[in-house]
Amino acid sequence: MKNISSRRKVLFLVSLSAFLCALCAFAFHSAASLPSRYEVFSDIAMTVPYRILVADLRTNRQKERVAKIIQSTFNEVDTIFNNWNPRSELSAFNNAPPDTPFPLSPPLFELLHFTDKVVTLTEGRFDPTVAPLQKVWKQALQRGSFPDKILAEQTAKRVGWHQIILEDTTARKRVDGVELDLCGIAKGWCVDMISERLKEEGFSNSYVEWGGGDPYPR
Secondary structure, three states: OHHHHHHHHHHHHHHHHHHHHHHHHHHHHHHHHOOOOEEEEEEEEOOEEEEEEEEOOOOHHHHHHHHHHHHHHHHHHHHHOOOOOOOOHHHHHHHOOOOOOEEOOHHHHHHHHHHHHHHHHOOOOOOOOOHHHHHHHHHHHHOOOOOOHHHHHHHHOOOOHHHEEEOOOEEEEOOOOOOOOOHHHHHHHHHHHHHHHHHHOOOOOEEEEOOOOOOOOO
């Protein structure tokens, strides 16, 4: 029994050593594969810091082109998807009367149809119409209490993806007071847009982060 136990310990130590060696080799390879030359583009967009790294920019013209792509994409996201911008297309939809077709721009049309798929895949757990009910709860919690039951029930009637009807190139709300808040999906959508646009312009080696963190070395 002692011999068997000793063999198991030896096998365990050998396996652990092999695993650690493999892990170190992977870490070394990953560090070695980092581009030695990259430009950092960082600022704040819509109150959230972003940090974008693009490798192999050898001319000022390339740097200017990258900066233009980044800024134009953030501007597009702000003017179309940002419900905190009162002049955005999404805000216009939120303020539109119910049961009235609202013409969608191609970018908003594409994102809303993608959102529809996400809502379906998550069985409604991702719900961009929850903002009105969220406001009720937030206001109550700030007062140190629970929301009024009747108010919460009435507000809940305006919540649910089923309140949004997507048609050919339009969208409409079933009832008054329905609001869309795409912050939970538009940020990742914007990151993909920037990455794809950089690749289209020949800048294929990039890292795009828009969440306020700093996971990449300086």
